[in-house]
Amino acid sequence: MAKRFGKFNGVPLLFTLVWIVLFALALYFFDQSVIAFMGMLVSLILLYYTRGSKKLKILLGVLVLLVIIPLVAGGNRYYMEVATQVGIYVAMALGLNIVVGFAGLLDMGYVAFFAAGAYAYAIFATAQANEFIPGGLFPLSGEWFWPFLIVGLVVAAIFGILLGLPVLRVKGDYLAMVTLGFGEIIRIIFNNLDKPINITNGPQGLTPIASPELFGVRLDTPFYFYFIVLVVIAFIILANIRFEHSRLGRAWIAVREDELAAQSMGISLLHTKLAAFATGASFAGIVGVIFAAKQSFIDPTSFTMMESIGILIMVILGGSGSIPGVILGASVVTILQVQLLKEFSNFLHTLQQSGLLNLPNQLDPSKFQRLIFGLLLILVALYRPNGLIPAKRKKNDLEAIKQSKHASESLGILSKLSRNKPS
């Protein structure tokens, strides 16, 4: 980034601190102000570009997310809801980022894994499971939410592997079409699996899905979900960072860059791609469980192709393969959808009521979703194919390598060197 902006080498720390305090106060006193809420969220982006040690920045970020936002906006159901939704999409986009960004597999049916997680919890956390498991054991109580995070993960990962096995035989844009097809197939099946055995309750959907419970407390408000989502995101970000610079992450990127060369380096295409599919899917699975619990109602309309494409846009807009980029992309797109468009349409409605404007209902900006997605995709493809924050490989600390305790060992093929070169 520094190069692009010439002398720009980060926002001064003081500026960021003042910003955070100002907007926190603003949000506290004017809790209806959307601008204050947006400013609060922008402070996180600012933080990313702030000069200073990484540790301090992370600490400040955690402070904003964990303490300041809940403190000043925690009472406002709507803001917490928006923040939770942003979190859900950030988590999913990070999962898809592994598949699309790291491994370069254009998956357009990603929402199927989200659906798998959501249904895994919803079927057992409602009375639905009684339809095919005798004994009247269901619905499970909200305490089961926690183990089901793992169940959702596993179910979605299995889905990922089952779909991946055949799908990964095709490449590039064919893969996009096949995953799109699979995504639709899964949705249609969920939509019709109320017969011959009623498993998903078909188009009627499932409700009421048990809210999570912890030590007997029902966690059923956006305030609680905000924290649940934060914990999950923290886990997913950590996983992403660790994967990115690991044996596996390198294999993913190698496969993305050049499949043939990767193979001749001893990388198994099948294992590597399946690992990407399963990992990406498992994150969507966890998020699916949370989504089901939060909504308390799910039906197949929540899992359409539009959702898949929406998440794909977040990844591509933010910067495919770039963790900060994807977080930014997911936040921008989600806020645009759930908040800005709604605000804009409310604004137009007030104009209309005061007679300043005559706008047909069909032109309500909250229905602009496809138009905006479409424009975003075209513009990004044309002008910023690497996204808002392009991915960058970490530079290794060469001094540390030279100082390493292994530096004097003879490793790999070079061990023959010492044998052949008597010194």
Place this chain on the structure above:
Amino acid sequence: MLLSILPQVLVDGLTLGFMYAVVALGYTMVYGILEFINFAHGEIFMVGAFVGTEVLLISDSLGVLQGMNPFVALFLTLIIAMIFTGALGVLIERVAYRPLRSAPRLVPLISAIGVSFLLQDLVRFTEALARNEFYLNSPTLFSGAIPLGGNVSISIKGIIVIVLAIILMFALNMFVNKTKWGIAMRAVAQDQSTASLMSINVDKVIMLTFLIGSSLGGATGVLFAQNYGTIDPYIGFILGMKAFTAAVLGGIGNIRGAMIGGVLLGLLEALAGAYMGPLTDGAFGAEYKDVFAFAILILVLLFKPEGLFGEAVKEKV
């Protein structure tokens, strides 16, 4: 009882199949030349349906349509819709695809998905503004059915769709094989750089490909509106996916393959829609017919990616 509906099922299947076939031509021509899935092609078809329907609705309200020979009316509608969608296709290529020709393969696909969404909403807005709703009912030019004895009959409009689709495909086939530009098109599809050395203007050929593919798609839209009556801005997606399936089934890049693939897919789908329910005792019925088409797509891509009539290609090392 199952057998008595067979003639109508077959005609339905053929009608659908020929529509898939003509739309599939658009995918296959573009893929043959650019190795790129024009994801927005389904939306071109949808725009064609709307333009055609608007032409009929407007001329109806102006009173021009009454007394006009329905064949003349359909012909004029087709021409207008084809010009409009052909121009639209060329415009899209120029703005959203051409700058990306040397970009990594997935980038133009992303742009194409964008175009497809944009078109859906633009049509919806336009119709919402003009007519206050975006589901349109097309005036029918042809009605009635030909009785085949008993309760069995086949609809006239279905037959008209089939005949017109065959004419369009025949014309395209002539064009590609007999004219100078058609031969240039095949040359570019085989080897772009050699073709350009032979002083073929590759840009122009690509433009022409989009012009022809899109106008064929638009024409199919008009036929679709005639056959089914109701249209909305989202009809392009599913039909596009299926036409793409047809193109893959026939061997993508292969014009005759696309035609046969389309017809085959239409027939299979109609038969599955009509008979799957009764045969499985209602457990799996017509609601799975889309699954059926997608499953074919996936199976073909997995086991015979070169399609029924295409040639296998091996990646160069």
Place this chain on the structure above:
Amino acid sequence: MALLEANGLTKKFGGLVANENVTIKIEKGTIAAVIGPNGAGKTTFFNMITGFYEPDEGEILLNGKSIKGLRPDQIAERGITRTFQNIRLFKEMTALENVMVGVHSRLKAGLLGILFNLKRVQEEEEKARVEAYKLLEYVGIEQIANEAAGSLPYGLQRRLEIARALATNPEIILLDEPAAGMNPRETVEMTEFIKRLKSELNLTIILIEHDMKLVMGLSEYIHVLDYGRKIAEGTPDEIRTNKQVIEAYLGKSASEVS
């Protein structure tokens, strides 16, 4: 027993015969060359040895064991590695990471090990980094360890590709036109470098090359392909005077004149 034996390899693409009944034996610790005019089927031969193409007929033996039908990654694990005619690096990755990818199949970290950042995973990563860095030193490009591979000049990319191949700890390395596009000075450097690979690392080397000076100066044994068939084999001196080889390269009339 020869280290690598290709017995009667045949590969057809549609009607085109790319390799027909090609038999080539490679002795351990030698430098062999596969030469021939353009389109003679040299790269096809490499692709069969490294598992990218499966031969229609014939057998490939490594240390007496068949490797035919194995995937490229399995063959790489068994000790055969390669470079590519048109350099295929992982362009977005740094040079160091490119080489680390080569170490891949000797690393053991699994999904959970990476996720929980286990001690042994950290240890293994550190070792891989050190090994990759030393390989860069060995080929003489450690100063660009942190540069993106795609941004390097051509000559360095060639060296990086070899370093990456060495990272797989191979017994045999197949070099597909290692001196293509190099100036005479660079070609001499490359020749010396390939000799070092053999003498210092005990590597068995098979190369495809058009630069005859390089081929003659470097290889101990030469196999000549023409139209997919092997037309000659022998020491550089034998090949230099072989009538069929001269014909293949210069056309029939040339050999009659000389």
